Amino acid sequence: MSGGYDVELFVDGPDYDLLCTICRCVLRCPVRVACNHVFCKTCILQWLRRQETCPCCRKPINPSCMFVMYKLSKTISRLRIKCNNEGCLATFPLSEEFLHSSSCQFQRVPCPHQGCGSLVPRSALEVHSQHCQHWSQLCPLGCGTLLTQDIQPQHNCYRQLRQQVEAQRQSHRAIAGALRRKMRRMQNAMTHVRRQVALICESLEVMGEGQEGEDEEVEGEVYEGYVEGDTTGESNASSSSSSS
Ligand SMILES: [Zn+2]
Ligand SMILES: [Zn+2]
Ligand SMILES: [Zn+2]
Ligand SMILES: [Zn+2]
Ligand SMILES: [Zn+2]
Incomplete structure (x- = not known):
């Protein structure tokens, strides 16, 4: 399990010193240990469960003596990344990843109709919704009938x-x-x-x-x-x- 960000995600190849030696990815929530080596927080915590020595220099590590590197974390968050969604050409700072994916038209989102379970690109969701076999809706005329794709065309509202x-x-x-x-x-x-x-x-x-x-x-x-x-x-x- 990778703790850091995939190197492939970044527009420009990131500097070597921004990589975690445990997961070989770009540092996510970087922490510094006593010997000054830096790792992703989750990577080093996982490592320390097995052995309490630095994975780089083998010096002993005191788990209560680790520092979160806020400045470095900020620097990394400003690096530009590519959108992960197939077909999307957008690039943006790492810090805006969530913002972009919540509006990306290529992001695959689950169909809202119960029992469907399809993942559809956001841009195609409306069309899918209209033809989804799991579509259902109470009759808009208010008769109380639950209309489905099968019932709707022949529904003679009383x-x-x-x-x-x-x-x-x-x-x-x-x-x-x-x-x-x-x-x-x-x-x-x-x-x-x-x-x-x-x-x-x-x-x-x-x-x-x-x-x-x-x-x-x-x-x-x-x-x-x-x-x-x-x-x-x-x-x-x-x-x-x-x-x-
Ligand atoms: Zn890592
Ligand atoms: Zn070390
Ligand atoms: Zn996108
Ligand atoms: Zn559906
Ligand atoms: Zn009706």
Whole structure:
């Protein structure tokens, strides 16, 4: 296990004295021991678990007598490194490594959908998310259905259906109302016609007894149906409206 930074990461080959003799990488959190040799902190701590002598000069090391080299650490943090992500050409100071990787478009990030587990370059995450087989989302219309890639295309939201049914019911009500109004107008016209006919009949009766039979025939033939319908017309209309 390497404690330091991989030499390959750096834009310019780092100086030899910036390397740790234990891991042969660029010093990460450098510490100096009593004999003045410098190592990565984790490297020397691991080494001391096995033997308490310097890996360079074999002099004994007192673990309580080690100094963190802040200045050297700062110098190293200013060295420029290359982005580790395939395809990315960015370079930046070592200290900005985290900052860059948290926004690098080539950084592979896990798909947020549960059960997917894919690692996708950040730049492709949006497209992946839209087509991910593990995509799921509650119906945006609020019916409570959990939509998935399979369900979504054929999801007939019952809220949508309910709205359609309600719209249909309203248009039916409007049509029924218009029909009822039309019927009433026809009934009124019929009443008027009947009165006119009655008046004509009366005047014909006055003109002579001999033509009575003919009058009756005319009335029966043309207006019998209307007369019958008219006497019960109101109750029919109201009963049909209440049943619909
Ligand atoms: Zn090291
Ligand atoms: Zn030494
Ligand atoms: Zn990058
Ligand atoms: Zn996914
Ligand atoms: Zn729905």
